[in-house]
Amino acid sequence: MSSSTLQTFPNPRPERDYEIQIQCPEFTSVCPMTGLPDFGEIRITYVPGASCVELKSLKYYMVEFRNTGIFYEQVTNQILDDLVALLQPRRMTVVGDFSVRGGIKTIVKAEYSAGATV
Amino acid sequence: MSSSTLQTFPNPRPERDYEIQIQCPEFTSVCPMTGLPDFGEIRITYVPGASCVELKSLKYYMVEFRNTGIFYEQVTNQILDDLVALLQPRRMTVVGDFSVRGGIKTIVKAEYSAGATV
Amino acid sequence: MSSSTLQTFPNPRPERDYEIQIQCPEFTSVCPMTGLPDFGEIRITYVPGASCVELKSLKYYMVEFRNTGIFYEQVTNQILDDLVALLQPRRMTVVGDFSVRGGIKTIVKAEYSAGATV
Amino acid sequence: MSSSTLQTFPNPRPERDYEIQIQCPEFTSVCPMTGLPDFGEIRITYVPGASCVELKSLKYYMVEFRNTGIFYEQVTNQILDDLVALLQPRRMTVVGDFSVRGGIKTIVKAEYSAGATV
Amino acid sequence: MSSSTLQTFPNPRPERDYEIQIQCPEFTSVCPMTGLPDFGEIRITYVPGASCVELKSLKYYMVEFRNTGIFYEQVTNQILDDLVALLQPRRMTVVGDFSVRGGIKTIVKAEYSAGATV
Amino acid sequence: MSSSTLQTFPNPRPERDYEIQIQCPEFTSVCPMTGLPDFGEIRITYVPGASCVELKSLKYYMVEFRNTGIFYEQVTNQILDDLVALLQPRRMTVVGDFSVRGGIKTIVKAEYSAGATV
Amino acid sequence: MSSSTLQTFPNPRPERDYEIQIQCPEFTSVCPMTGLPDFGEIRITYVPGASCVELKSLKYYMVEFRNTGIFYEQVTNQILDDLVALLQPRRMTVVGDFSVRGGIKTIVKAEYSAGATV
Amino acid sequence: MSSSTLQTFPNPRPERDYEIQIQCPEFTSVCPMTGLPDFGEIRITYVPGASCVELKSLKYYMVEFRNTGIFYEQVTNQILDDLVALLQPRRMTVVGDFSVRGGIKTIVKAEYSAGATV
C-alpha cells in the first residue's frame, strides 16, 4: 500500500475535540504464509486535528491491500502509522477484526495519543 | 436549516440534573459532492438547563436538512451548535450515525459541557 | 396519581447495600397536547434503606397514570420524587423509555442519591 | 417519478428461470396529507425475461420519489407497474415496508405474473 | 368500540389482488375479570376490495378499546368482524398477540375469506 | 395431574374456525430416573369447538406437574390427551420444548385433528 | 462407532404419530485427511414406531465419534442408518451442521421414510 | 435450604486472584404470598480464597429452594450469605434475575467484599 493514495480535507470544526468512527467491513488481504485470502473489518476512531481523512481515498487505500501478503498484527499497526502520519490526529484507535482461520478468530487493537511518547 | 424553527418549553424540574435522550432515526440530507441523498440517525443526549427542546419543532428542524447539501462532520457539529445556542444545556452530546457509502460506514460524535471552554 | 397507593415492606437485609431493579414495560399515559395515548417502559433501580416498595402496589400506582395527561419529562421526575419520598432509599434511578412519536424516540433518566443535595 | 429514468441490460441467461432480489432500504417520499416525509424499504423480487433492471438507474428512479407526495398503497403499485412495463418479467413482487406513523406500521405487497390476467 | 369511528378511502388499484399488512403494537384494553389493563399487538393483513381502511381512523378505533373490559378471544374476533363489515375485503387475517399474564402468553388468530361461508 | 383442575368457558365465536396459541414458558416437572427437576416450555395451539380453556385453571394444571416424575414424551402426550378430552377442539397441537440435559436438547410435538382416527 | 451402544425404551404412545426432535450441539469427530478435530451439531427429528431412543445412550453413541476419522457426508448418513436400524421409525431426518473450515461451512441433511424405497 | 448441602474443593491456584462466574438459569421457588411458583436465573461471580464451590452440590442446594416460600430480596441475600460463609471468597456478587409477575420484572444484586465491613 502507498499512503500517498490517502487524501485529506480541512477539519470543519478544529476548535472542538470530537470523534469520527469509520467502519470498513470489506477488507481483504493475502496471508503471506499460504497465499490464500484473509478477510476482516477495519474500524478507525479518531479525534481530528487540522484535517480529516477523505473517505473515497480511504477506500482506495484499503483496496491496495487486496493482493498484498501481510500478517494481521502488521496490517493493523501499519494502517495506524499511515493515518497518524497523514492526519496528526489528537488521538486514534485502529481495530482489525479478522475472520476465523483454523477455528481461531483474531482481533488486533492499536492506539495512538498525541500526548503520549509512543 | 434555520435554528429559528426550534422551540423550547421550560424545564419542569430545573433544580435536578437529569438526562434526556432523543433518537431521530429518519434523518436524511444530500451529499454536496454527488447530489445524492444521505441517510442516518441523529442521537441527542443532554442535561437541560432552564429549557427543553420541543419535539415537534425538533422534527421540523431535522426535515430542513432534507434537501441541503452538507457533510457528515458538519451536520453533527451544526446540530450541536444550534441546540447549545438554543437551550444552554448543562451538557450535551450529538451523535450522527450514517449509512454505508462505498462499503464504508461513518459515525460522528460531538460533545459540549457548560463548564468546559470549547 | 396518588403516591398513597404505594405500600412498603421492611428491607430484609438493611445492614447491606444491595440493588433492586424493577422493570415495568406496560406503562401508558396520555399526551396532554393531543389527548392520544403514550406508551413506554419505566425502569427503577435503587439501594433500599429501611424499606422496599411492594410490587403489587407499584403496579396499581403505575395504572393510575393510564388516563392522566402528562409529559415524558414530568412522568419520570414525578415517579422518582414519589418513590424517594416513600422509601428514603440510599440511591435511586428512574428511566422512562417511551415509544416513537413522529419518528422520534425519547428516553428520560433521573437520579437521586441520599448524600447529594438535590 | 418518470419511469424513463430506468434503464435495462440484457438478461445474461434468458434460457433459465432464475430470481433476482433487490432491497432498497433508503426509500423516502412525502405524505400527501401532512407534507411530512415518509421512510421505508422497497424490496423487489423478479424472474427476468429478456432484460434486467440496471441498478444505478433504479437508484435514481427511487430518488425521484424523494419530494413526491404519494400514499403507501400507490407507491408500491406504481413501482410494480413501472418495472413490469419496463422489463416484462416472467413474475415480479414489490414490497413496500414503511416506518411507524402514529404507532402503526404498514407493509404493502403487490405481485405480477406473466401468465395471470391482472 | 364503535365501528363508526373507522373510515375508508377508495382502493387505488382495485383491479389487482395485493396485500396490506398493518401492525398496531400499542394496543391496550382492560381484563373484564380483574379490571387490570391488558397489553398486546394487533396485526391486520388483508387484500382490499373496493376500499382500504384509513390509518388515522384505525388508530382512534384502537384507542376506543383502552378502557373497555373484553377478553382476548373477543377482541380479535370483533376487530375482524368490524373491519370485514366496513371494507368487504377479498380476504383478511387479524392476529392479537397479547402480553404474558400469570406466566402464560396468548396469541389469537382469526381469518376471513370472501369466498368462504363463515 | 388431575385434569379436573382444568376449567372451560364457552367459545365466544363458535361459528368461525380461529386459532388460539398459548405459551407456558415456566413448565417444570421431575425426571423419574434421577429425581432431579426438568424445565421446559409447553406451547398449545388449537381451533376451539364449543369451549375454550380458562387460562388461570390451565396455570394450576401446569403447576400440578411440578413434583411429578414423568418423561418428556409422556408429558407432551398427556397434556394433549387431557385438553382434547376437556375441549373437544377441531384440532390441537402440543409442543414440549425442554432444556438441555447432558448436552442434548429435546422437543416433542403431538397433534390431534377432530376428523382423523387417532 | 458401535450402534450397539444405543438403547431404546418403548414408545409410550405408539397409536399416535408424533414427532421427537433431538439436538446434540456438542458433536466432534476427526478429519480423516488432516487428523484435526471437526465440530458440529447433529439434529435428529423422527416419528417413533414401537420404540424411542434412550437419550443417555445416544450421548455415549455420539461420544464414540470423538476420535474417529470420518467425513461430514458419511457421519450424517451413518447416524441415520444406525438409528433407522435400531428404531424402525415411521420417518426420520438427520442434519449435520458443521463448523467453518477454510472459510466454508457445510450442512448435510438425510431423510428416511418407512413407506419409501430408499 | 440447608447450606450443609454445599461442598467445596481446594482452589487449584490460590496465589492468583481470578474470577469464577456461575449461571443457574433453572432456579424456581414459591411465592410466600400466593403459593404459586416463581422462576428465575441466579448468577454468582466470585474470586475464590482457599476453596471453590463444587458444582453438583450447588445444583442440589438450588433444588432445595424448589418448594420453599421465599421473597426475591431474601433469596438473593441468603444465597450470598450461605456462599460467603462456606467459601470465604475474596469478593462475591449474587444476582437474582426473576420472571415477570403482574407485568413487572425484578432483578436483585447483592455484593460482598472481604475487605469491606458489611
Next chain:
Amino acid sequence: MSSSTLQTFPNPRPERDYEIQIQCPEFTSVCPMTGLPDFGEIRITYVPGASCVELKSLKYYMVEFRNTGIFYEQVTNQILDDLVALLQPRRMTVVGDFSVRGGIKTIVKAEYSAGATV
C-alpha cells in the same frame, strides 16, 4: 475462473437422495464497470448424484474470481453451470448474496433440476 480447478469425490451414499448445503461467506470479485471490489456470500445446496464436490478445490475455485470482473447475475449462473457440469447432481441451487452498493442490496438465486429441461 477455470472449472478444471474443481475436484470431486465419490458420493458415499449414492442410493439415497440427501442434501448438502455449502456456505462460502468470503466471496469477492471485481465490478466490471468500476474496477472496484464486490463482496458477497455464495450458498450452494445440492442433492449429489455419483459424486460430491471436494471442499478445498471449491475454495480455490472461489478464489479464482478474486480479480475477475463479472456481474452478480453472471457469477451466480456461472457457478451453477460449472458445478452442474462437474457433478451432474440430482438438483442444485446457487444463491449469490451480495453487499450493499449505492444503498441497494442484491441477491440472485438460480436452480437446476436433473429432470427439468433448462
Next chain:
Amino acid sequence: MSSSTLQTFPNPRPERDYEIQIQCPEFTSVCPMTGLPDFGEIRITYVPGASCVELKSLKYYMVEFRNTGIFYEQVTNQILDDLVALLQPRRMTVVGDFSVRGGIKTIVKAEYSAGATV
C-alpha cells in the same frame, strides 16, 4: 498438554503497547470425574512484549487438551501460565467459557500483569 508445542514469532511493533485478542470457540477436554467430554470457548487477550504466539501452534496446543481430564478452573489457569511463560507479555487475560452441565454454566477469568506480583 505440553507447552513446548507452542511457537512464537517476533512482535512486529514492540515499541507500541497494542492488544491482540484470540478466540478459540472449538475447545474440548474431558471431565476428570465422569470421563465425559466438556466443551467451551477459550478467549485470550494480551499486550505482546518481544514475541507473539503463532496461531497454528496455538491450535495444536488447544488440541492437546482433547483427551485430557482437567477441571475448568485448572484449564484456564494453566493456559494463562503456559502463555505467560512462553511470551512474557506486558499483560494477558484468559477466559474459559464452558458449556452448560447439569443446568449450570461456568465462566472462569484469570489475568496476568507484568508489573503485578502474582
